[in-house]
Amino acid sequence: MAAKDLYEKDYYQILGVAGNADSAAIKKQYRKLARELHPDKTKGDKKLEDRFKAVSEAYDILSDSKKRREYDDARQAFKSGRVPPGFNGGSQGFNGGDFSDLFGPSGDIFSTLFGGARQRHGADLQTEASISFKDSIYGTELNLRLSPTGSAPTSITTRVPAGIKDGAKIKIKGRGAPGAAGPGDLYVLVHVTPHPIFSRKDENIHLTLPITFAEATLGADISVPTLDGDEVTVRIAPGTPSGRTLRVKGRGVKKGSTTGDLMIILDVRIPQRVDGEAKRAIEEFAKATKDFNPRAELFDKAKL
Known part of the structure; x- marks a missing residue:
């Protein structure tokens, strides 16, 4: 990194966060920009690719407490003219000394700036x-x-x-x-x-499984794909509501000696159009279950 970058390149501005932003705010903003600027979404747009690289560089510095502290100290030092006398012309002639190892393993910024002729990584x-x-x-x-x-x-x-x-x-x-x-x-x-159908939360893998109204009402045994290409069979209990989660043990992310699970979220799908025999069957079903009112307590609870 050239020395002039330390006071000309504002990583806070590049990332779009305040100078006093905490680590959570920095991480949240980076993830937002990374999704928007990811090369998979901006193929061929050189300007956006360069922006993505700049955002990644800024996050690399600001997400690391030691690098961020050294960066802040360095910018303040250069802005106030506190550079070593005689170094590349002093503060008046400071036009880009090589600070490529500023945030490397050779030590903190001030030992780099004022540590004399020590060899650097x-x-x-x-x-x-x-x-x-x-x-x-x-x-x-x-x-x-x-x-x-x-x-x-x-x-x-x-x-x-x-x-x-x-x-x-x-x-x-x-x-x-x-x-x-x-x-x-x-x-x-x-x-x-x-992935088109799988997602991850901690060490568990999640999958939304569409099921029919009949399967949810009467119950069923259903084959479910897994990430490794196998299938597992899960049992849907009669009267299962949409949104219920089933767990398949040991089909998640392996971490050390433990493995997460496959979490299956049931999504009851209703046909958009019903004709003929199916319609008549549902009308008979409605008559047979007319005493079941899922909204019976709704208005009473609304008054609480």
Whole structure:
């Protein structure tokens, strides 16, 4: 990072948060922008791709308490002219010294600025990759092709651990920019592409299962797809309401020695049009159940 970036690049403005925003607000704003600017949604739009990269860079700094504190201190130091005398012309001639390892493993900002001729590690680098929902649950390998400034493109293969979440980072040690004390590290920001029918909450996988009115009323045994390609059979009890959740143990995300569950949310679907025999059957059903009034206590409760 060039020194001038420390006072010219306003990460708070880039991310759209106040200077005193807490970590929760920063994370919420980043997730909102990441959804809006994700490359899968902005294919071919260079301006939006650059915006996405800038937002990711800002989040990388502001989401890390140590990096954020050093960034804030550095900007304040440069704004007030507190730069080391004689360093690249002092505060009056400060036109972009190399601070590429400012937030790397070599130490805090002030030891970097005023620590003399200590050897420094190379800068940490960051790239991004998208994986499928299924790969995020079971793990996969990423083949990354990097094009460092002034260097030939290089290929790196890394393992994505099973159970990784959207927005997580994978650290590849020693694959960052070169430096006198050794190279920095490479961080891979992982984006998980949403699945058409499965979603995740903590270590459980969720699925909404449509069922018919007859299945909900009379009960049924129904086959349900799972993420690994198998099927499981769940039993719908007679009189099951829409929105009830069934649990299939051990079909969720594996984490250590435990595994989450598959949570099946039932969604009773009503046909939009009923004719002929089906209509007559429902009319007979309505007559036979005329004493059942699901709204019997509604108006009494409304007065409470």
